[in-house]
Amino acid sequence: MRPEPTRQANQVWVSDITYLPLANGSKAYLCTSQAMVSNQVVGWHILAAMKHRLIINDLQFNFWTQPPTLGLLVHSDRNSRYCGKVHRKLLHDH
Template structure:
């Protein structure tokens, strides 16, 4: 027994405890050079029982997590484990998963595409390429579409036209779809607000939407 430090002894006793159903205690204590009476004192202590319970809980958590192929986080594991008879809070569950190095796979959130290059329509030429920056308003308008997530789920789409010289929005339209009417209505508002003249250059993503 003199070969082991107190911390080492606890590990040895824990090993013997885990093997009790396989090997005789007296044999393991003799082979490992530890006192059998001291081992029984260790085994009958309350913290050993707590360790057993904790180990059982951890094993049940790991089993449930593995069963669902790492796709269940704490929110879904809590009711799952409750159905199995284990009442455990999300904080404790999160701690066990963290200590075991387990992390649920996060599903990729759906994000609508505002640009689609896979279409049969021709791509408009880039009229701004090689051109000087505009020197006054209503020479160049640039347009774009962005998506806005809704609180209850789903999306709405915002089409905006902006004067490239003044950097001010000339018109916009918000709809629950990204059809042709979205950008057209926004453009109509821009035209109405600015009364642009002939020669205006309109630049967007050149037919990608």
């Protein structure tokens, strides 16, 4: 038997990074986080370089604007930026 999907707001967020091609030929990087129940974007951040700060800033903004529920699950593709010590500590602290 499959468990019932969650119906509580801010219980599951998904996050990913994509690049945005700019008119001058360079790229900007966009990190977004989306709440699964509402399908709303809970936060985003853009940087000119793919750095750990990109997802840290996004996550800090999310916690500030969208208080998570106890047991919040943040899902990502587990690339090196999402597996870094600072990101994991920030998740653990909240």
